[in-house]
Amino acid sequence: MSRFLDSPTVRSIARVVLATTAALLLGFVITWLVSDDPIGAYKALLLGPVSRLNRFGDWIEESITLTFLGLAVALVFKAEQFSLGQEGQMVLGALVAGVVSLFVPLPAYFRIPLALLAAMTAGFLWGLIPGYLKAYLDANEIVSTLMLNVLAVKFYEYLLTYYIKPPNAGYTTSEKFPVEGVLPSFFPPIPGLENLRRTFVNQTNISVALYLLIVATIVVYYLMYRTPFGYELRMVGANIKFARYGGINTKRVIMLSMAISGILAGLAGAHLAMGIHRKLILNIQYGLGFEGIVVAILARNNPLAIPFTALAYGYLRAGADVMERTSDVSREMVLVIQGVIILLVTAERILPVVQKRVRARRGEDEDGAPPETLPPAPAAAEKGED
């Protein structure tokens, strides 16, 4: 049991839960100040995503996108490369996945894998560019990835407006994807459960991306912690001079870390296009561009924790939607709560410093391996899993 509590995964989840609880309390105080019906409004935020099946679906769908983005960010941040290019990679992923879904006349079991593969390739290549620029030309990746994001978004809009949109359509959207190009429901057709399955299919768009996500999380974890490339990645992140001294080809690692991260962002795009919207729309990336960073930081770049932080953060976003639609509290207030959570959790450095001070005052051991994080509180951890 104590080993379980000591594991980094459990700790990072526990930390998030604690911070969330604290932030939600603060959030309620704010709601109470601004709303005529604070309890009702706050209930919408806290329970909205599970109050109806379609809202539950929105939450899970959003969390899937966030997980892919979070994994993409964690991978590249682990190498201390601050690529912010997930938005562009995601948009291009959505674009090529959409094009394959719409226009490649293949049966579903070829078309869908092809579309996913195309999205992964697009993300890979769109990550390779800033990776190359950083590794060989020493171009700052923050600047280059942000610029490439703009390029990708504009390219997407251009193709959608002038080539993909049906000529006589009123809105700038593509045709709906044919059924061969839509990710099937996560719910397998089990005999006897047809009715339940139909309910899910009708009310939610939760697709097989859910399984893809589980696979992706495990793959990223193994890639990062069990393979030679993952070792290289982590050593470059820990101390690039040491990596070079030890014989690691650091330029290659920098380049590949950004490109492989792009694969996951590309998958996020494919999920948006083929799972959620089922057509290409303008601003398909709306509001998601940098959310992967939040998810990854909340999980401290630990891939196994990312699905959970994505679910937690996705829940907050979905709850915000419900609250905005059903109460007198604006979405801005929820953004305040989000800000508080991120502040509490990312201020991870504050905690050890405080502990150290307290210990110094008590005159205790300072050398004796100060616990890096707050000891996880089991009660709080369990509460948060509901």
Add this chain to the structure above:
Amino acid sequence: MTNNIVEMRNIVKIYPNGVVANDGVNFSVRRGEIHALVGENGAGKSTLMKILYGLERPTSGEIFVKGQPVQFRSPLDAIAMGIGMVHQDFMLVPSFTVAENIVLGMEPTRRGLIDRTEAIRITEELSQRYGLHVQADAVVDSINVGMRQRVEILKVLYRGAEILILDEPTAVLTPQETQDLFRSIRTLVEQGKTVIFITHKLREVKEISDRVTVMRRGKVVGTVLTSEATREELARMMVGREVLLSMDKPPQKRGAPVLRVRNLTYVSETGRTVLKDVTFNVHAGEILGVAGVEGNGQTELVEVLTGLRPATAGQASVEGKEILAATPRAVRQAGVAHIPEDRLNNGLALQATINENLIVDRYYRPPFRKGLFIDQQVVVEQGERLIREFDIRTPSGQVPVSSLSGGNMQKVIVAREFSAEPKLLIAAQPTRGIDVGATEFVRQQLVQKRTEGTAVLLVSADLAEVMSLSDRIIVMYEGEITGVFPDAAAVTEEELGLYMLGIKRMTMEEMEAVL
């Protein structure tokens, strides 16, 4: 008693985890003396000083400062009593200027704003008074380590310290900077300050201190007048057994040349010629020592040979394999191992575990790599084996290297590089900043490798080390080899010094005969 400015009686410090760091320590310092506190890592000297500075509270025991009993709750109390501590890791704000750092927390103000002119004036006045030269308006990020340390000392003096605790101040300094520091310390004492000097370098103890207290395993072994103790005696007190300060080397069995360097030239990015036509061989079974004042091209020589810097001209080969145009990995694959000079920056990834640090040169090949993965079991087993063989003091191989002491960090590097079974071992400053026990260990290992037939290139700023370990010595001055001594045992320190300072140099003909 009246003479003692600091008196600590029966100090016991037991940490919550049960470690007894101080076990009935009695320690006193006289007014106006330079008192060295020595001991191996973990002997309890840092804990004792943290107690004196109010960072730790003793489990039991009494402290008197200037005859008054005191109980410090925090460093603020200690500072109020005139005690100041200069830590080993500098605690400066890198983006602030020297003057701003010095007045930080006690800033002179004018109309509620920081008076920068006054800060600079204060800094310059302090600097002059104590002979600690600093550049008041320079940003800390841009000044060298020696000056940063002087800033730390001035910071403490500005807060009115009369008793200065210097925690291993020379660990990060070059010999020249060390000499500067010693001059400053003497000035401080002349001005009536008292200095407690924590170190584990016995030579420095002899050079600077009036009295010395030796600690071992949480106890004081003794306090003696420095002038009445030899280095050997002090080393024995520290380690608790006889220590070989001079190495006994088995007779040399010199083999064929392993490393051949021909006309190696390196021009830095700024256009300075750092290495000029350097030519030498290192044979199997020999230690070739490179002597020289630091900054005469030794660092660059090592980095060029290990693939970390591109050479400008010349050749170098290991057993016939060209290594100058090669990547660091290719150099390693040619059979070169490298103990780097800057171990924190190059030699280790501090946040990574010991096991991870031990595989950086070999993770990609069997038995460490198995199929697509790194075989964790092999990694852990190697870790356990090397931790045992190289006596790395750690609870396990899964802890971050940053939790180790300096000596044990160096053992991690040594363990990795030696276990690579190199044909050529390049060791740069292999014992810098590590304690007597670890130093002895590293030196013995170097000699053993050489006796087993490895070629060793040893670069060290510690002349005594070069002389006692090497079979042959070359001297570098301004990027050139100015002298070659085929029999290291037959040369004196003074003779080497003349070549190191560029006063004497051999002709090409003289050198060619023995290179």
